[in-house]
Amino acid sequence: MLRDSDNAGGRREQQVAKLERIRNIAELAHLAGVSPGTVSRALSDSGMISAKTRERIKALAREYDFRPSAMARNLRIQRTGAIGVVIPLGHETGQHISDPFFMTMLGLLADALTERGYDLVLSRVIPAGDEWLDRIVDAGRVDGVIVIGQSDQSAALDRVAARYRPLVVWGGYVPGQVHCSVGSDNRLGGELATRHLIAQGCRRIAFFGDDRALEIAQRLEGCRAAMTAAGIGDQLTVFPAQLVAETTQPDIAEYLGEHAARPQGIVAASDVVAMRALRALAEFGIAVPDDVRVMGFDDLAIAEHMVPRLSTVRQDLDSGARHLIDALFRRMAGEATDSVVMAPEIVIRMSA
Amino acid sequence: MLRDSDNAGGRREQQVAKLERIRNIAELAHLAGVSPGTVSRALSDSGMISAKTRERIKALAREYDFRPSAMARNLRIQRTGAIGVVIPLGHETGQHISDPFFMTMLGLLADALTERGYDLVLSRVIPAGDEWLDRIVDAGRVDGVIVIGQSDQSAALDRVAARYRPLVVWGGYVPGQVHCSVGSDNRLGGELATRHLIAQGCRRIAFFGDDRALEIAQRLEGCRAAMTAAGIGDQLTVFPAQLVAETTQPDIAEYLGEHAARPQGIVAASDVVAMRALRALAEFGIAVPDDVRVMGFDDLAIAEHMVPRLSTVRQDLDSGARHLIDALFRRMAGEATDSVVMAPEIVIRMSA
């Protein structure tokens, strides 16, 4: 690594201060010959201020490019204008925030929140103990919280949800759960994927995924149900591949290579897992879909780009994000909201 | 806090309030029979408070699970404990926040900031006018700002950097630039990629990328230099593929299909662009690397997963993120910092 020798820029950072800087509303008020209250009203277009003074004050503010302190405003208004987005990495250490699923969801949420004039405060937490969510909620830094994925923390979520309203969770729904969730019908999704494989003639089927996470467990459940319904419940094997951990790829490969009766179909708990499976299969020279069929789950953008293009279960994340935001803002307004379970759709491409 | 095990139903969200809720430090002080100041000192382990009273107050706080308001604290301390991470989407509308590059960088920054006890406030802005950065900086919501990518906003960055110290930018370095940047030697990277293609026998070479962004322009410059040095400067064509826009794939395909003298090598401005190129080539049945060789740029995780695995120019994002954070904190502490230019490395896999 090479540090630049001629830091041409750093020298003249200090430009001539054309005007003395204004630090707060009171100084501006003094300058304009009015009271702080008037300035506040003028800048926020509220209250009844004559158009003349308002424009004069605004012009002055622009000239000195002064913007009132958000911190002070927050304190007075008792609103932060920020929403916390929390990614709990509970059931596995290897999971990384750059998981494409999180990122896709995060992007959608960022856009939606920006549109509504809210900031997005990102927290990536590895839940230790069960205070992690309480800390975020009680710190008073945000007006509401969106948790992406229940991981294995349903209990903590329920406990906090019981006392803190503006909280919504992306993930699975379980009857009786206290927290408000938005997510797909994971069980149905798993069932659809599996039924498709069976319809294609698969009998020995493997499920790849770590079922300690609620959503994954539900997908597995659907998979199992479909197998049982087809009378081949005993042909299911579960391979607890970590969702994304780097270390799992060799594991998958080993499994596929050594397994005596190699599965004819694979139901992956997510597109990311499917991607790893595809790579492993390619390395073993096992043809997809001819030798083994692979179904993903999520239908992220990357599904289109795999070779072969991935057949998968589509979750409509756009609409999911909209539901999350919508529910959150209703809850912030004091309304109660029900959980949302969206219908998944199966997308058939080339891998199954 | 009461945690009855059989609260299975979401019915009674309102648990019996065993204790009245405490809203601020003064109430806690009243309860403890001390002054607010004492409570503040006790909870923050500062000042000289006898261990006895401190523990008493802390216990009380725990019992009522009270946490002092961050907003009030921020106002008084004049620190927010948050860092802004800004992604300007200046030169193109199609670019999406879920671009894997942003996401990788964002993940690294999130981890590093969490580690230092700072929140991360994410902003995705489409610069309109040249006030976008001023607004973020002056709102007083954050203690410092990291901008990911200069896009075509170098002027705005320089202007703000001249008056606002705690600002660092991921991107290219240009002699004389005012803002502090951390990034790779893009020119050298482009040169290395191109030299490799030439060494493999390519003569007709295409550069895929939108050179309105500073970094991309530098990569193109390196590419051009290598061509010229090899005496084949006239064999370079530039295809201004948008970095990630969904619409570009057909464009790329069309170009490759119709172009009379199809290029023998492609230098992509990023791994994401390379990925789209690979898909297009696959659809046309053009073999990589036999018919066309492809070089990426970034070496994201996905590079490993493409088919064929992507040869690319590696940017060490881990170390880049560390440098960004390091420079930012130094600047927040009042130090001046120089820009950092990191040496890129070429990674040869299967595509070139």
Next chain:
DNA sequence: AAATTGTCGGCAATCGATTGCAAGACATAT
């Protein structure tokens, strides 16, 4: 016993913007 040192904790100002209340300015109606 008086003086000195040292701990502990209270008082009150402060950070900067917002807003209910009321007073002042000005115009119109009586």
Next chain:
DNA sequence: ATATGTCTTGCAATCGATTGCCGACAATTT
């Protein structure tokens, strides 16, 4: 000229935690 009303604007309290300064009291020294 007085009364009534409408617009504007100022005053001052408020949001909740932090912290410099000072006083009260105990422990130690002379």
